[in-house]
Amino acid sequence: MNTDTDPAPDTESELSAQRCGLVAIVGRPNVGKSTLLNALVGQKISITSNKAQTTRHRITGIRTVGEAQFVFVDTPGFQDKHATALNRTLNRTVLSSLGDVDVVLFVVEAGRFGLPDAKVLSLLQAESMQGKPVLLIANKLDALARRQDVLPWLKQMQERHAFAEFVPMQATRAADIERLLGIVQPYLPEQPWFYEEDALTDRSERFMAAEMIREKLFRLTGDELPYSCTVVIDKFQEEGALRRIAATIVVERDAHKGMVIGDGGERLKRIGSEARQELERLWDAKVFLELWVKVRSGWADDEAHLRSYGYE
Numbered sequence: 362m363n364t365d366t367d368p369a370p371d372t373e374s375e376l377s378a379q380r381c382g383l384v385a386i387v388g389r390p391n392v393g394k395s396t397l398l399n400a401l402v403g404q405k406i407s408i409t410s411n412k413a414q415t416t417r418h419r420i421t422g423i424r425t426v427g428e429a430q431f432v433f434v435d436t437p438g439f440q441d442k443h444a445t446a447l448n449r450t451l452n453r454t455v456l457s458s459l460g461d462v463d464v465v466l467f468v469v470e471a472g473r474f475g476l477p478d479a480k481v482l483s484l485l486q487a488e489s490m491q492g493k494p495v496l497l498i499a500n501k502l503d504a505l506a507r508r509q510d511v512l513p514w515l516k517q518m519q520e521r522h523a524f525a526e527f528v529p530m531q532a533t534r535a536a537d538i539e540r541l542l543g544i545v546q547p548y549l550p551e552q553p554w555f556y557e558e559d560a561l562t563d564r565s566e567r568f569m570a571a572e573m574i575r576e577k578l579f580r581l582t583g584d585e586l587p588y589s590c591t592v593v594i595d596k597f598q599e600e601g602a603l604r605r606i607a608a609t610i611v612v613e614r615d616a617h618k619g620m621v622i623g624d625g626g627e628r629l630k631r632i633g634s635e636a637r638q639e640l641e642r643l644w645d646a647k648v649f650l651e652l653w654v655k656v657r658s659g660w661a662d663d664e665a666h667l668r669s670y671g672y673e
């Protein structure tokens with residue numbers, strides 16, 4: 362072969378070959394997985410909060426750049442502290458999300474690696490995961506007091522696992538997100554896209570409505586409450602550019618009901634109005650949202666109830 366000439370051009374079809382792959386985002390609770398997903402997709406698809414265990418479902422977020430289609434899969438923070446039915450279900454969701462992925466983004470906080478992180482890493486080292494590239498995403502770099510500490514820490518991480526890439530970054534920084542997309546792209550297999558070019562998620566509008574309400578519950582109520590709440594959509598009607606939604610917030614105890622409603626209904630009103638604004642932004646449509654609160658004790662520890670509330 363004559364190596365003096367320009368590199369042999371690939372055929373037309375090879376040059377424009379589509380890439381598409383599933384990219385799982387996993388890690389312990391609260392490391393910033395959903396924040397990362399939203400930034401990668403460029404739209405708020407997955408709810409976030411400063412409380413652990415915000416995400417309770419497998420959320421797909423899609424981003425197409427040039428010939429590459431990234432299908433990101435956000436997962437609940439894997440945790441082992443409380444063995445409730447809800448937690449077992451959440452962990453199952455993480456495990457089943459890993460099966461058919463092409464790449465894994467293992468998210469930790471830069472400079473930190475504790476037992477909960479190690480538990481997640483051990484899942485990634487299972488036999489069934491052999492050969493799948495795992496990228497170490499060292500997130501919240503901005504929160505690290507001494508930036509120079511990250512290098513020795515990365516060296517230690519190198520010894521823990523044969524990570525395919527090491528990416529110290531900040532999920533809330535646009536330049537880091539662009540860089541990460543570039544790093545992940547070569548790991549996507551060459552194959553036709555799974556979704557339309559402008560697709561954002563495979564989740565329904567009904568589902569997104571319940572999630573946005575749950576986010577406001579997480580953000581606007583005290584520490585214990587979010588874990589004992591779930592949201593059920595009772596009515597979802599589309600009338601032209603208008604969505605009429607009625608939803609019930611299900612809580613464990615009477616006292617919780619009071620906390621959700623607040624003085625003179627103030628808090629419930631705020632939850633409703635913030636969720637409504639979020640949905641109007643997402644859909645670019647007008648939304649009427651009606652909220653109710655209902656007590657059903659033990660819902661979080663009842664597998665049958667969990668299924669009826671949409672937990673897989």
Ligand SMILES: Nc1nc2c(ncn2[C@@H]2O[C@H](COP(=O)(O)OP(=O)(O)OP(=O)(O)O)[C@@H](O)[C@H]2O)c(=O)[nH]1
Nearest residue numbers: 390391392393394395396409410414415416438532
């Ligand atoms: N300083 C800083 N905070 C971040 C960064 N990324 C995420 N956060 C914050 O970390 C908190 C948790 O973010 P989430 O995205 O909800 O975390 P998660 O890993 O999805 O959490 P679970 O769904 O509960 O497992 C939120 O308060 C985010 O604003 C970052 O790069 N820097």
Ligand SMILES: [Mg+2]
Nearest residue numbers: 394395415416
């Ligand atoms: Mg999350």
